[in-house]
Amino acid sequence: MSRPKTPYVAPEERAVPDLDSGKYLVMWQGPNHPGITGNMSLRLVIEGDSVVDCETHVGYLHRGFEKLMERRLWMQNFPLVCRIAVPEPDFNEYCYAAALEELAGIEVPDKAVWLRTLSLEMIRLASFLMWIGGQAGAFGHGTIAQWSVTMRDYVLDLFEELSGGRIYHMYIIPGGVRADVPPGFLRHVLETMTVVEQNLKDIELVMFHNAVMKMRAVGLGYIPPDWVDRYGITGPNARAAGFKRDLRKDRGYLAYPRLSFEPVVGAESDAFERARLRLAEMFQGIDLIRQIVDFLPSEGPFRERLPNPLHWKIPAGETYVAAECTRGEYGFYVVSDGGDKPRRVAVRGPSYTHAVSVMERLVRGVNIADVAGLMVSLHTYPPEIER
Amino acid sequence: METGILVRVGYALVSLFVITNYGLLLIGSMARISAKVQGRVGQPVWQPYIDIVKSTAKRNSIGHGVMFYLGPVFRLAGGVGTYMFIPAVYGSVLFRNFSDSGDLLLVMYFIFFGQLGMALGASEGGHPYSAIGVSRGLAQMTAFEVPFALSVIAVAIQYRTLDITAIVAAQQGGFWNWTVATNPLAVAAALIAFLGMSMHNPFSIVIAPQEIPIGPPTEYQSNLLGMLQTNRAIFNGAKLVLYMNLYFGGATDVVTMVVKTFLIYFINVFVGQAFPRFRVDQSIRFFLGVPTLIGIASVIIAAI
């Protein structure tokens, strides 16, 4: 499908439709709408088939994590943070642990660094697999969704083996990780990667060489490059617009400086381009996981000894730790007043930017049938909007 | 004569019973095949029976006026009507139905009848967005009716009759007599329209849960939904038999009928699993494009 020479960009000014004119229809999409990737809601004003105005409504999932954390011991927050972004909990665990380690001046053993990197790459893959199912599903291609969710389950099986939990792994504990790899685990990882890679090749063939998919996705949700810095767009959404930005490279945390990879960059900045880019990142992720398995030290401690978690006090200070998650920059801002509980924790989730501010503008002028597909193409997780 | 009519009615009821069960099993087995493609074990083949029994057993506590209740009735009447005027098995007394009493136009009318009734009923469903769902469905229907109608016209011209039994009769005597061999363009146009008619991908617009899940499946519940589910089996059976009769030489025995209709239906699934769905505007544009041209071409060929 050919892209328009000058893609449509909705004006920044919000038109105020006269709802009493009878010309418009106010339509709520969500909060239990299958196309909304989770519990949030879009209040759409439509004219005919196209969206004139959009307002995002969040709060259906609000559990007040940031506040809850101020009432819990440093260590007690460890099982809590993973719930902030359900499909991709490990980034919360990593950012929280890394922030604490920075504030408390703890050096994490090398083995833990590698295991953390493995854990993060595995969950990236799982998260992308879930996304690709959502993206295909939003355009009505259920077959792909079935496949990719199965592949995600295979990765979750690996997590179950490693950490004892499928969804909430609670594996990256402050000080290191909770356990070494079980016997045979690395072999299972490689086997699973082979299966996933094969399946991704099938998906690539079926989904990315698909006339109808192209008709739906090409040209949809064009993000002009000048939006990236204005709106704080990060991750694949920014890379698809031509920005070579990847915190794994730019900040070089964990074992990433020791891995060989190049950030994937696109140019067209529409839904199809973003999907293509994410698919490329999935293949890259499989490669990274293989590299990590090669590098993983077999000996050594996996956790640094910490003070008694019941009395652990962290010296006063503040820090911001960020990591590149599947959706972009994921960060924890943690303030300690020297006590046994955080004074303040603020979570920076990319979904807030993408699903609220960008989405509201991007969706204007789009056919109502495409709203779900557009939203998924931004790859957002409502639970992380409401922390 | 009196008894003759009664016997025919009795036969027709038996025929209807057979086609209903066949339709349900067909849906069940197609779901099973779809599951296979998706990497699943899938539901039991008899799952549609379970669904109908379950739906029918449920209590209905919502009503939105007479038209709301009549919607499924119209729909079922459309399905039964369509089937009743098509001979299911050529030359069979039992499966002759009332094919000598109506012609192709009547059948086509019945195909529409159900949809329109549905639209009226669902519109009264009390949901403010019902109209959106119904209009999306009807818009697409209007679009795929164009190539389908053209194809039927081509067939009518070719066989110089609107009597389905006569059309089947004309195709007897081997594959080369079937419409698919004699006028492949008409069949192509009709089959593309059939994809739209069956609401499989890429034309599953009305039932698209990610878009506007508004319309009959959300508005109706309990026994009304059970009625719709039953109709789906009958209506599918009727359409398949019609297609078989018009384009694939009909059937002279039940086994042939089952094989042919199964294969015709499988085309839907075969395409449906491979593609996502169109937007409604894309769908309309699609039907009014290539399939319509093919239809026109087939009419011209038949006319020449």
Place this chain on the structure above:
Amino acid sequence: MDIKDIIAPFAVWKRAFEKPFTVRKPIDERPGAPRYRGFHINDADTCVGCGTCESICMNKAIDLVPVEGRSPSGGDSGLRPRVDYGRCCWCALCVDICPSGSLGMSNEYLWIDSDPEVFRYVPGVDPKPWDGAELGYRRAEGYRLLDMERVPMPELSHAEGVKSFLELVKGYSREQAEREADRCVACGVCVASCPAHMDIPGYINAVRGGDLETGLRLLYETNPFPEACGRICTRACESACAIGSGGDPVAIRWLKRYIADQVELADYGKSLPRAESATGRKVAVVGAGPGGLSAAYYLALLGHKVTVFEKDEAPGGMLRYGIPEYRLPYPALDKDVDYIRSLGVEIRHGATVGKDPALAKLREDFDAVYLSTGLPSAYRLDVPGDEHPRVLDGVAVLAAATRGEELGLGRRVAVVGGGNVAMDAARTALRRGCEVDIVYRRRQVDMPADPEEIREAKAEGARLIERAIPLRVEDSGDGGARFVWNEAEMVQKEPGKRPVPEPIPGAVVTERYDSIIAAIGQGPELSYITEADGVEVRRMKPVTDRTGRTSVPTVFAGGDLVNEKKDAISAIADGHRAARAIDRILGGRGD
């Protein structure tokens, strides 16, 4: 449009000819992974009910509840964790932190019931199909949230220690103490096991926070001998310590000592309370041991005028005359006593009650009397020849050592007995350059002495002779004595009771010693109670009620004289209890 875009999608059908991803019976064919975090399991016998799981649980899903058939005992609260699966998030921090290691998780993840109440149960107590499951989440090898190893205490080496009476244990530095205090999980199981019910988690918390003034205040709430108890307490608390259920117990005794050591006596007044006003009532305390002085301290705090009558020349009782200097240096003891004195407690030395003054006189002159005379005299060996001049009294030897007298033990010394007095006597003799044999009737494991004391006595060079039943003492004719014993074997005579040493016929051993120190037990000195006093005595013990009150309403008794445990902390607890009871009969509220 590319024709590939129309053809390629049909590749989905390839999948139709492959094995499905899903399985027909997921529950049967797909058990949880070996590490799966399923429903909890708990080894209820290993569990000590400390409630650390409850403390770490961020969802408050765990409650410690009493369970059928378990009652609180030393080191076991009698409670067991009950998990509410409506709250549990399966994070397994409870498993990670469990000090005893009794908690685990099964890999069961399926449990359906229409009654929501069943999802709140006590693992290991309420039977469940997954009890004792092999698979499921366990704490990984080498991963502990708690530190199970005690911060090592700097001590003099044995070779060094045996040379002098210098204190062996040097005490923790601030950093060491805070690190040790950090190991505590503040479960409070220790509080119940302490005879004085000291607020152990409280003062450990104070150490951790560096707030020693609060620490000292908490110590003195229940124990006015922190310096002494911080060194020589029998520390039932440490046996009860939940951390001890899976590692080294927290060094509670050393932490107590740390607090007392760090605060100067002059600063005690800043954090400790004083009597608000004098009541004008007078109380006599007989015996200036830990029990008597504790009673005196708490009575003085309540505003009563206390006079302590002590036959010896210095206060402290057994703490001074029974415990050698290397375990409890006199300056430390003096610090405790001096603070008690600073509250106005008068100690009259050389006053042997019964002779001068008589108990009757005390009863007359004072509003109440507290008897805390302890067990001052050692029992004899009770074998023929035990009146030989070289058979010495262990308690007297220790007292003589305290007074700095020449002991004249000679070169070879036998200490008979297995208690702490025997160990102290042996180690004192070692420090006086003797060769020491400890002769004990049973085995080392049966010895009532603190295992640490036995270990150290042996390390310092004492030879332990086990299973030796003394037969007689003979004069060796050269100024020494021949000690004759019969070797024995341990026989389990009655099931459930401790085994009994039975002499092996003919296995008689004779050894020559310069001195034989008898330390088999001590008895009370009760001659000061006359029949006219009316204090009921049964089996050489004044009969008291729970508060220490005897049959005479104004006379109370406590300490080794009365209680079963016969250690300093129990005497202190008795003194405190009696002080409150005395206050009540004197018109106070007793607190």
Place this chain on the structure above:
Amino acid sequence: MGYATFGEVLEFAIGRENAAVDFYRELSGIAAFAAQKSTLAEFIAMERGHAAMLEAMKARGTVKLSASTAVDLGAARRVEATDRPPAGMTFQDILTAAASKEARSFELYGRLAREAGDPGIRETFERLAGEESRHRAYFQDLYEREVARDN
């Protein structure tokens, strides 16, 4: 053997119990202070109880004592004491004296039982011996618990 009849056997036993009472009473006479006296008074009461029990037995003509011999703690031999503890006697002295006295009674009854020809009388002596062995065990137990704590 001069104690041929059942009645005579009991008489003999009662005599011994009364002698024990006298023994403790004598000790009590030389006791220096109240605590000693109260301990002895306890023992006197105990022996009086035995005597009274035997009296009652004699009156009813039945023997209800159990014949099973209490466990010998093996310490009787060691507790070889004189009948007369010194005036400044401790709890240890009193217990030792009492235990050895019970031990001697036990031995005596045992010997009498062995020598008795009549099965009825033998049985009675055996029962008495058993009773005395229980007393001795009681004193020894007390000794272990209260005196030789560290031994």
